[in-house]
Amino acid sequence: MAETPVAPAIAAPPQAQLAASNPPKLELKDLYISYTDRKGRTVQAVENVSLSVANKPGIGELAVFLGPSGCGKSTILKSVAGLMTPDSGEVLVDGAPVEGTGRDRGMVFQSYTSFAWRTVLKNVEYGLELQGIPAAERRKQAMAIIEKVGLKDFSDSLPKQLSGGMKQRVAIARTLVNKPRLILMDEPFGALDPQTRWGMQSLILDVLRTEDNTVLFVTHDVAEAVYLADVIFVLSHRPAKVLHRIEVPFFESREVAVKQSSEFKRVENHVLDLLHASNVQGNIRVGL
Numbered sequence: 001m002a003e004t005p006v007a008p009a010i011a012a013p014p015q016a017q018l019a020a021s022n023p024p025k026l027e028l029k030d031l032y033i034s035y036t037d038r039k040g041r042t043v044q045a046v047e048n049v050s051l052s053v054a055n056k057p058g059i060g061e062l063a064v065f066l067g068p069s070g071c072g073k074s075t076i077l078k079s080v081a082g083l084m085t086p087d088s089g090e091v092l093v094d095g096a097p098v099e100g101t102g103r104d105r106g107m108v109f110q111s112y113t114s115f116a117w118r119t120v121l122k123n124v125e126y127g128l129e130l131q132g133i134p135a136a137e138r139r140k141q142a143m144a145i146i147e148k149v150g151l152k153d154f155s156d157s158l159p160k161q162l163s164g165g166m167k168q169r170v171a172i173a174r175t176l177v178n179k180p181r182l183i184l185m186d187e188p189f190g191a192l193d194p195q196t197r198w199g200m201q202s203l204i205l206d207v208l209r210t211e212d213n214t215v216l217f218v219t220h221d222v223a224e225a226v227y228l229a230d231v232i233f234v235l236s237h238r239p240a241k242v243l244h245r246i247e248v249p250f251f252e253s254r255e256v257a258v259k260q261s262s263e264f265k266r267v268e269n270h271v272l273d274l275l276h277a278s279n280v281q282g283n284i285r286v287g288l
């Protein structure tokens, strides 16, 4: 028997409807994460972290986590990847709780994570193999991504034949081929020399910023943060807490030269002032 409502349903206000239909890409709610060290002591890594990263269809969003060494940045990213379960609090991606790892979230680490015995093409195809995509289609999709990250002429090379920057391009391509809803990058350029790093920053702007991607990006470098980010979350010393949320203005251009502009310097100094005021030091640096 169908139920008859006793009272007419009350329509949600338009704003609430909008929020429900377009939840943030990522929401962390009152997150607490701890480890137990070898002596059995509790190490609190993340404390009371709440933040959200917008879902911006068509243009994407790049959020940077900036914080001192050991403060808990990787721990936060691991909880979003589903590699760690928080002690309490919630991790929501597109409004749904994260329950373990999944292809919808792709992680790029500081160290290069490719299969040494597979060519670039075979490395990038790997995720598609797991999905059971037929060989010809796999190759087509993988080659398109390889071209995008600038490795077209190296598709048959083995990782050991590549430079550090090229290896990291392979890692990015391996992630992108799965079309993740969220790309997690944990100091991806930390091991690269300055010049290679600049090239990789351009790759992020050209490839990741021009599409629908939402990226969480960890760095120690204030200039890199300001150059790449839409929004910067400044984290405290361990246990990580969010001290500041800084919206980065839309620079007219994101060419490398913008780093020398007065507008860029103004934002960079603003971030540095906040870091000083909050007594955040550690190995945070300004540019390379």
Ligand SMILES: Nc1ncnc2c1ncn2[C@@H]1O[C@H](COP(=O)(O)OP(=O)(O)OP(=O)(O)O)[C@@H](O)[C@H]1O
Residues within 6 Å of the ligand: 035, 036, 037, 038, 043, 044, 045, 067, 068, 069, 070, 071, 072, 073, 074, 075, 076, 238
């Ligand atoms: N497996 C573990 N067991 C015990 N403590 C841990 C473990 N992993 C991390 N920690 C501690 O948790 C804290 C946060 O670690 P995390 O790796 O998240 O920091 P981080 O901000 O990414 O540091 P870095 O900038 O050096 O990469 C650190 O103090 C670290 O020593």
Ligand SMILES: [Mg+2]
Residues within 6 Å of the ligand: 073, 074, 075, 186
């Ligand atoms: Mg880390």
